Amino acid sequence: MKKPNILAIDDEDSVRISLTETFSDIYNIIPASSDREAYEILGREDIDVVLLDLRLPLLDIGVKTFKEIHRKRPDLNIIIVTAVEAEGKEKLREYASEIFAYVVKPWNIEEIHKVINQALADREKGLSDEDAHYQLQGIYKKEIRKKKGTLSKQKTILAIDDELSTIQSLEMILENMGGYNLIKAFDGNEGLNKYKEYKNKIDYVFVDYSMNGMNGLEFIEKFRELNNKIPVYLMTGLIPPDDFPKLVADKGGNNIIPKPFSIEIIKETLEI
The missing domain is CATH 3.40.50.2300 (Response regulator)
Structure with a gap:
């Protein structure tokens, strides 16, 4: 069963390691420590959802990274992970409808897990909630019902x-x-x-x-x-x-x- 590919962009080693270790059995976490590395990964990997820290390490770099990813891959759901939610929302005000969700640091594991699953399910447009759930897991209803x-x-x-x-x-x-x-x-x-x-x-x-x-x-x-x-x-x-x-x-x-x-x-x- 193919696990969803989650691109996790954060300049903090501890955050990338934590995400990778926590969700290794559920998602294929692909870490990136910079905007440049993220663009390279997007060019070669089939990404399902993006987690983006707005400070890379500067807020303006994170904002620029969001805009570039959205320009290249408007189909992707991007989850903004940030400790400066209000400032980030102001900087990205014109893109408010394009951001899937904000998760405030320090994040809660269950919260970020839930948001990722919602973002994955949202990609399965045109399917019922149940159909999307099973398709994401590579399971067909005819096999498990x-x-x-x-x-x-x-x-x-x-x-x-x-x-x-x-x-x-x-x-x-x-x-x-x-x-x-x-x-x-x-x-x-x-x-x-x-x-x-x-x-x-x-x-x-x-x-x-x-x-x-x-x-x-x-x-x-x-x-x-x-x-x-x-x-x-x-x-x-x-x-x-x-x-x-x-x-x-x-x-x-x-x-x-x-x-x-x-x-x-x-x-x-x-x-x-």
């Missing part, structure tokens, strides 16, 4: 998260690994209903901690009233307090999965 009750005998994970980007990340990792089905739910109540629907087929449950409505711990408590054997893992992008693992265990959870997760973390969780 299954009627109720006809899931294969592979291991099956029920994943519950109100952030589509998290579900997409997990789906891509499992697709790369092979051997797993994914049942998706976007809140705790839907997760409980999905379990009741497929209870004889589910082998693992992954649930997000910070969901609207029923949070992850509340879900685990309710789920354990229905099943006390299936392993349940709590996903979180937060830095938990020292007593958090005990709290999760007391509710009936098996362990914590840090986000954003990698294929190594998922393999370790599933003991592959």
Whole structure:
């Protein structure tokens, strides 16, 4: 499966390294430390989305870089990453409708992940949201759509998260690994209903901690009233307090999965 190519333009080594390491299992991050390097990459690589820091290291260089990329590749969605949002918006006022999004530094991993996925989906114009989602991952609906009750005998994970980007990340990792089905739910109540629907087929449950409505711990408590054997893992992008693992265990959870997760973390969780 071909991963989307993300051109990340930033003159700070730490930022480029962080992006590359964080998203290596999901995207092909192609780093560039200068405007000149970015132009060279655009000339030889098939880029899907651009992340552009406006200070390279000067604001005017970043603005010039945006204008040049937009001139050469008006089809590309460009995400502006900056610590000077107001000043950047003023400098690029005439291009306001051409900028896909602004992400303010210091950025949050989940936020930038979500924006990249939105930019990728936006490229798939003319498709429904679901079609775009599967096409981005190189998966065709005819291969993965299954009627109720006809899931294969592979291991099956029920994943519950109100952030589509998290579900997409997990789906891509499992697709790369092979051997797993994914049942998706976007809140705790839907997760409980999905379990009741497929209870004889589910082998693992992954649930997000910070969901609207029923949070992850509340879900685990309710789920354990229905099943006390299936392993349940709590996903979180937060830095938990020292007593958090005990709290999760007391509710009936098996362990914590840090986000954003990698294929190594998922393999370790599933003991592959």
